[in-house]
Amino acid sequence: MDYHSEEYLNGLTDDDGEVRELTAEDFAQFRPIQEFPEMYAFFKxxxxxxKDDPEPVEIAPDVVRAFRSHGDRSVGEQVNSALRDWLREHAA
Structure with a gap:
């Protein structure tokens, strides 16, 4: 079977045009994208x-201990609050 054929690709959808559940046979036909150089180059x-992910920051143990000894909030929340206060006070 030609897994790039229109017939096969159309077979991946049900009567409503939704992608059907893939089978073990479908998964057996998967190939690494590196086998398709043009597509691989495009995605690369x-x-x-x-990213809006937080930046990891190393905080000295004595500073962590000091923040832990104050309040009910987490160390991260307290450090963020302190840094925001500092930024407000030192805004240009």
Missing amino acids: SLKRPE
Whole structure:
């Protein structure tokens, strides 16, 4: 069977045009994207969006202990609050 054929690709959808559940036979036909150089080059060329993930920061143990000894909030919340206060006070 030609797994790139229109017949096969159409067979991946049900009567409503929705992608059907994939079978073990479908998965057996999967190939690494590196086997398709043009497609691989295209995806490698895409720019990744900027992440809003937090930046890991190393905090000295004595500072962590000091924050832990104050309040009910987590150390991270307290450090963020302190840094935001500092930024407000030192805004240009």
